[in-house]
Amino acid sequence: MAKLPTAAYQMFGEAEELRSQPNDKGLDGAIDKYQKLLDAEPRFALRYADLSLAYIRKFQLGRDRAFLNLAEKNAALAIEYNPDSAKGVLAAAVVDLRGERRNWRWMGSPGLCGWTLGILRFWFSRRGRLRIWRRCGKKRAYTGKSYGSGRIIGWRTTTWGYCLFRQTRYQEAADAFAEGAAVAPRVALPMTNLGTAYLLMHKEKDAEDAFRRSLERAPNELAYSNMGSLAFGQGDYKRAIEDYGQALELNPTNHRSWRNLGDSYAMVGDSKKQMESYARAAEILSDSLKVNPKPGTNWATLSFYHAKLGRRTEAEADLKAADQRTLDQRGQFTKAQTLAVLGRKQEALDLVLKLLDRGLSTVDVDLALDLKQVRADPRYRQRIAAR
Numbered sequence: 001m002a003k004l005p006t007a008a009y010q011m012f013g014e015a016e017e018l019r020s021q022p023n024d025k026g027l028d029g030a031i032d033k034y035q036k037l038l039d040a041e042p043r044f045a046l047r048y049a050d051l052s053l054a055y056i057r058k059f060q061l062g063r064d065r066a067f068l069n070l071a072e073k074n075a076a077l078a079i080e081y082n083p084d085s086a087k088g089v090l091a092a093a094v095v096d097l098r099g100e101r102r103n104w105r106w107m108g109s110p111g112l113c114g115w116t117l118g119i120l121r122f123w124f125s126r127r128g129r130l131r132i133w134r135r136c137g138k139k140r141a142y143t144g145k146s147y148g149s150g151r152i153i154g155w156r157t158t159t160w161g162y163c164l165f166r167q168t169r170y171q172e173a174a175d176a177f178a179e180g181a182a183v184a185p186r187v188a189l190p191m192t193n194l195g196t197a198y199l200l201m202h203k204e205k206d207a208e209d210a211f212r213r214s215l216e217r218a219p220n221e222l223a224y225s226n227m228g229s230l231a232f233g234q235g236d237y238k239r240a241i242e243d244y245g246q247a248l249e250l251n252p253t254n255h256r257s258w259r260n261l262g263d264s265y266a267m268v269g270d271s272k273k274q275m276e277s278y279a280r281a282a283e284i285l286s287d288s289l290k291v292n293p294k295p296g297t298n299w300a301t302l303s304f305y306h307a308k309l310g311r312r313t314e315a316e317a318d319l320k321a322a323d324q325r326t327l328d329q330r331g332q333f334t335k336a337q338t339l340a341v342l343g344r345k346q347e348a349l350d351l352v353l354k355l356l357d358r359g360l361s362t363v364d365v366d367l368a369l370d371l372k373q374v375r376a377d378p379r380y381r382q383r384i385a386a387r
Contacts, residue, residue, distance in 0.1 A: 011037045012047070019054060022186040023218035024061065030054055045082035048074045052091035056098060063253055065291060071095050173197045188217040196226055200361040204230060221250040225257055228264070233367055237267040255281040255288075259305065263369045278308045296325030300334045307341040308370075315342060329355060333364060340370045349374050353383055362387075 015033035018026030034051040038044060055071035058064070072095045078088030177194035181187075195210030208230055214223040228243035244261040248254065262277030282305035289298055303318030319338060327335065333355055339348035352365060352374050362384060365371055374380055 005040075008037055008040050008044075011040070015047075015050070019050070023188050023220065024057065025218070027054060027057060027061075031058070043081050045078045045080075045085050045088055048078035048081065049085060049087040049091045052078060052095065053087075056091070056094050059098060062251070063288075068095065068098055071098075171197075171201065174201070186217060188214045188220045188223065191217060192220060192223045192226065195223065199226060199230065200363050202363065204233070219246075219250060221247045221254065221257070224250070225254075225260065228260055229367060232260070232264060232267075233363070237264050240264040241268070253284055255284040255301070255305075258284065259301075262308070266369060275309065278305055281305050282309065293321075294325065296322045296327045297331030297334065299325065300327060300331045300338065304334050304338040304341065307338050312342065329358060329360065333360060333368075336374075337368055337370050340374060345373050345377075349377055349379060353379065356383060356387070 011033055015030045015037060018033060019030035031051065031054050034047055034054065037047055052071045052074035055067045055074065059067040059071065075088060075091035075095050078085055078091060082088060174194055174197040177190050177197060181190035181194055191210050191214035195207045195214060198207035198210055211223045211227050214220060224243050224247035228240045228247065231240040231243055241261065241264045244257055244264060247257045258277045258281035262274045265274040265277060282302060285298060285302045285305065289302065299318050299322035303315045303322060306318055307315035315338060322331065322335060332351060336348045336351040365375060
């Protein structure tokens with residue numbers, strides 16, 4: 001860094017400031033600055049790593065694999081110019097993670113403790129990632145300067161909350177998300193996550209308040225989508241359509257939002273738009289599976305879409321593909337809905353009851369349009385009463 005000319009150092013500072021803006025507002029500007037800086041200093045390894053991480057974020061936001069390819073090339077250049085760069089190795093590891101490539105050679109590098117939680121979460125056991133988080137995440141949470149420390153703390157407490165959330169420890173997760181929202185008051189995501197936790201604890205008023213406060217910080221897809229789910233659960237299907245529509249304006253390639261929109265149109269009796277929405281969801285997810293056919297949950301979801309569209313043969317084939325892969329709890333729940341649509345009610349009921357024992361929220365079951373017969377079954381009612 002000390003070897004940089006004054007103009008290059010100034011450009012570096014501008015890029016860092018743009019990238020640190022909340023809610024990714026300065027991401028495109030930061031990428032432009034990084035590129036100009038590298039034009040002037042073509043062997044600056046650290047900035048290749050930063051540019052790679054910025055492109056990874058672009059990929060996360062829009063799922064355009066062109067950005068993932070750019071991230072991979074820049075991470076390779078970072079390591080080429082400085083093989084000992086921790087951030088370069090981090091960028092390469094995250095590229096492998098996002099591309100579903102389990103490339104273990106990156107895992108032993110120094111300086112990546114806090115950053116690798118997402119990677120470890122992807123592969124290791126729940127107990128393992130919590131132990132790792134306690135050792136290297138929470139102990140280091142309160143470091144940094146000025147507003148930057150707020151972003152660091154907000155990110156780490158949010159990640160800790162996510163670990164708890166995945167265990168269905170919703171109140172503890174809510175506490176962590178609330179802390180993250182407090183120390184990063186301009187960032188929308190922790191507040192959105194807080195609302196999601198409240199929603200699954202049946203605290204609808206608190207959830208709605210959190211989502212509205214999140215949207216005041218910045219328009220974001222997840223808050224609009226969850227507002228749609230709230231409206232759907234309250235029977236306000238027209239407002240649900242509006243909220244899901246807002247989510248799709250921010251990200252038109254989210255198949256789940258199209259599915260939710262289809263469910264809402266079903267409730268207002270607009271069968272044409274219902275089928276159009278399901279068809280769009282199926283098209284988007286099919287394209288994704290052509291690129292990466294590994295995730296079992298995506299096959300289960302595609303099976304559900306095809307079942308809703310009346311394509312039984314395709315739905316059965318997708319379900320078989322899902323069963324040949326690993327299904328997490330969300331995938332299992334989607335499978336239960338597919339079974340219900342296909343008329344296999346008893347199998348759907350057995351699976352839902354099993355998932356309830358594993359921590360599935362009844363909110364999820366209540367919002368599932370196609371589990372009406374499951375909810376009416378005496379076995380389900382008895383289980384809910386016992387809880």
